[in-house]
Amino acid sequence: MKKILASLVACTGLLVSAQSTAADIELKLAHTWPKGFPIFGTSVDDYATMVSEMSDGRIEIQVDSRNKHKSAFGIFDFVKNGQYDIGQSASYYYGGKEPDALFFTTMPFGMTALEQYAWFHEGGGLELANKVFAKHNIEVMTGGNTTMQMGGWFRKEINSVDDLKGLKMRIPGFGGKVMAGVGAVPTNIPPGELYQALERGTIDALEWVGPSLDLRMGFHKIAPFYYTGWHEPSTELMYFFNKKKMDSLPQWARSVLLNAAKLTGFNMTVQSQHESAENWASIKAEYPNVVVKNFPAEVIEALRASNDALIESERARSPLAAEIVDSQASYLTKVRRWTEIGDWSYLANVAKTQ
């Protein structure tokens, strides 16, 4: 009888909802990117569609790009304060608000995409992220990976550590600090001005993402040396949820919102992989003189030493920072041994001869 009464109450709700055609749950989402920004931005539109479809219209999400909310790096505060219920951005943009947010996007010399997914979802990484963000009334979920980011476009070859000294390079974040540690001069320049800055020699080099998003920027036309990656081996975007709001939702809605975020992230990772393959083929066809280079061992060792020193100072900052850094280091050691005998041996021994 109780169930029948509950259903009648639900029916009243249904009648109201039928009249107003409103969803049961209406949410607002803000992301970092311009409207329609390829891969990073469009995947959020796909997220809203997936949530609406799977919930049969019971959850509707209004997506605001930065064209609307005007604050690319305001996502953390928007979600923390409840101005938006959901955000999509990159965790490491918020190191100024929460130092430990630095660790949950990608780390120089760190894990590759599938290695890092294993750490997030099976190795305790997501629990650590939620421990950090819960202090700010935020719950998080992985939101999509660029796969390997390239080391960047250089106008001149890098043959030694000396070639990095005084080199002006657009490379933000932790990678920039590592570069500064070996004598380079990291700068940040708005995306719209990057091409001109590189062309005019305001900067000598820059890193953007990888072929998936680099092609349309046109850097290959003016900087023929494309260096392989070291500083962002698996850049993972993240969904932020206002925790108080999430805790107020019924279990089915939480399940739809979190699972759809995770799946949207996986879809974005797969799309990044595809777009990198397609766009690299286009770059090579359009500019066959582009040369892919590895940094020399001497340079890699200097960058690693700079990175290790920075990590050690992060580690000393707090017990939680140390816990995160140690978790990543021990997981990397274990999972890399598997990568070595698995994918890597296959690529080196079997695929190389094709």
Next chain:
Amino acid sequence: MKKILASLVACTGLLVSAQSTAADIELKLAHTWPKGFPIFGTSVDDYATMVSEMSDGRIEIQVDSRNKHKSAFGIFDFVKNGQYDIGQSASYYYGGKEPDALFFTTMPFGMTALEQYAWFHEGGGLELANKVFAKHNIEVMTGGNTTMQMGGWFRKEINSVDDLKGLKMRIPGFGGKVMAGVGAVPTNIPPGELYQALERGTIDALEWVGPSLDLRMGFHKIAPFYYTGWHEPSTELMYFFNKKKMDSLPQWARSVLLNAAKLTGFNMTVQSQHESAENWASIKAEYPNVVVKNFPAEVIEALRASNDALIESERARSPLAAEIVDSQASYLTKVRRWTEIGDWSYLANVAKTQ
């Protein structure tokens, strides 16, 4: 007014459903594995839970393992005929029922997990799979990847193609045919008898999966040479849906069933990666004398030639088979170039020095 009437009809449904507490949609699923089989089987239980949660109990799935339905390789027919609404298995088990089903699990010398996901979801692979399976009243979705499978456990080292001649090896499917092409004697033996067969010398070698599932089989105790992979670089399981049933469902239910399958597959892939890392560490700790070996270049070239000949005969079988094989070959070429400058360069140039 129409909407209010529709809601009243819905309310009647709700009252009935409240009295019976039945789900709106009840489905039956059969999978290939024993009840509780790690990773492959448990992920199906997770699928049913995810679907129930996300649909707020409106879709309930009864999961039958092979302990119940008694037919590990009957999944294709079960779903085709509607005896079950959903199945989870591997596509290549059904090459006898549908020759083109062979191509949608993994191929020797083929794509790695993330490369193949890009082919499935962005490169037309899933459309081709659905073209093949639609002829059998089946709709499909990717269902989870083992990541790289190892080349197997050998009691003796393989130093030349001659060492393979007459070698008795448990290696089923396409990989077995490739092995036969170079003079080996492929056999299939039930999993429960494998350890004894290897110990007694009934077989000289066997492949199973990789560290994720090999550890519990104990092969490392009696066959110290663990060869790296070549024949199954990215074994993907698959969800099968009875197409007529799927077409009868409302869009929201289709969306939940397909998206949950895809996400469950991604979760299984991540879990496989994790378990391989963990279990490889255990194997090395327990049996430090286990040696990981690559097959010599001569052996790889002989296997590749055998594989190429088999693929060519598959290709000649039908226009659709040729379309699938060509799609895989051209996608592999494109995506592998990206893997080479992306993950592979990172592993070889940056990670190697750790």
